[in-house]
Amino acid sequence: MSLPKVPLAGVIGSPIAQSKSPQVHGHWLKTYGIAGHYIPMDVASQDLEDVIRMLPRMGFVGANITIPHKEAVLGIADLVTDRAILIGAANTLIFRKDGKIHADNTDGYGFIENLKAGAPDWDPRSGPAAVFGAGGAARAVIASLLDAGVPEIMLSNRTRVRADKLKSDFGSRLRIYDWVQAGNMLDHAHLVVNTTSLGMLGKGEMRVPLDGLRANAIVTDLVYTPLKTRLLETAEQMGCVTVDGLGMLLHQAVPGFERWFGKRPEVDRTTRAAALR
Numbered sequence: 001m002s003l004p005k006v007p008l009a010g011v012i013g014s015p016i017a018q019s020k021s022p023q024v025h026g027h028w029l030k031t032y033g034i035a036g037h038y039i040p041m042d043v044a045s046q047d048l049e050d051v052i053r054m055l056p057r058m059g060f061v062g063a064n065i066t067i068p069h070k071e072a073v074l075g076i077a078d079l080v081t082d083r084a085i086l087i088g089a090a091n092t093l094i095f096r097k098d099g100k101i102h103a104d105n106t107d108g109y110g111f112i113e114n115l116k117a118g119a120p121d122w123d124p125r126s127g128p129a130a131v132f133g134a135g136g137a138a139r140a141v142i143a144s145l146l147d148a149g150v151p152e153i154m155l156s157n158r159t160r161v162r163a164d165k166l167k168s169d170f171g172s173r174l175r176i177y178d179w180v181q182a183g184n185m186l187d188h189a190h191l192v193v194n195t196t197s198l199g200m201l202g203k204g205e206m207r208v209p210l211d212g213l214r215a216n217a218i219v220t221d222l223v224y225t226p227l228k229t230r231l232l233e234t235a236e237q238m239g240c241v242t243v244d245g246l247g248m249l250l251h252q253a254v255p256g257f258e259r260w261f262g263k264r265p266e267v268d269r270t271t272r273a274a275a276l277r
């Protein structure tokens with residue numbers, strides 16, 4: 001008599017000790033009584049492909065991919081979703097029964113679900129959004145905002161050419177502002193998103209003047225250490241609805257967990273608590 005196989009999943013990055021994903025997935029496995037494991041894996045770039053190809057043979061059903069491998073993994077996967085191609089990065093791998101490695105990007109999904117949960121009255125079509133930053137996370141955020149129907153995205157990044165590249169990739173609904181004029185985007189913005197690392201513990205503070213923020217704007221920050229960044233604190237004082245970045249991390253994990261372990265998990269207070277432990 002053979003015992004049933006215990007499904008394995010995990011997160012691959014370098015470094016990996018800071019990742020909250022093992023706590024989140026571990027919490028869900030326990031909550032739903034699923035006999036599975038989710039493991040952090042510190043993998044160097046030169047070993048990435050060997051490790052990924054080995055994992056299915058060891059009982060892995062999939063993996064999350066984080067910094068610095070999110071771009072490189074596109075060249076390893078056999079099938080890549082259109083949105084991962086558009087974003088230029090993947091964060092979720094599914095090891096299919098036919099041996100093929102399927103890569104997707106769920107960051108944009110996590111971003112939108114977090115917004116919907118934290119600002120249920122948000123109507124994407126109501127007006128323009130302002131986005132700070134043009135790195136990897138910004139690409140996922142912009143793709144998802146355009147998909148949701150936001151009519152215009154004002155975008156500003158310290159390094160202007162990176163913002164210009166996003167405009168050439170994502171098209172005419174983007175309008176680029178110089179970094180020194182980033183504050184000018186706020187007068188019209190119904191939604192404001194920080195996708196830079198500014199405001200994160202140990203990084204610099206956001207210096208963009210915020211006095212132009214509309215009182216009824218929704219303001220969200222991808223940074224979640226601290227949970228309440230100075231941007232969110234200021235926005236709250238100005239009467240805006242604020243949404244912290246932790247929920248994005250939790251929601252982006254949902255599709256992977258469902259595909260690997262066969263249960264769509266809830267993002268609730270206990271999930272947040274597990275991530276913060």
Ligand code: NAP
Pocket residue numbers: 107110132133134135136137138157158159162195196197198200204221222223224245246248249250252
């Ligand atoms: P990235 O590709 O390295 O991009 C970093 C961004 O921050 C760039 O736009 C960069 O501008 C800007 N930046 C960094 N230092 C700056 C400074 N001193 N002044 C002005 N701009 C500065 O990183 P990423 O993957 O996009 O991640 C960005 C942030 O989002 C990180 O804090 C990350 O932890 C967070 N994040 C959160 C979630 C979530 O689930 N909540 C998901 C993904 C990412 P330049 O182009 O000029 O360098």
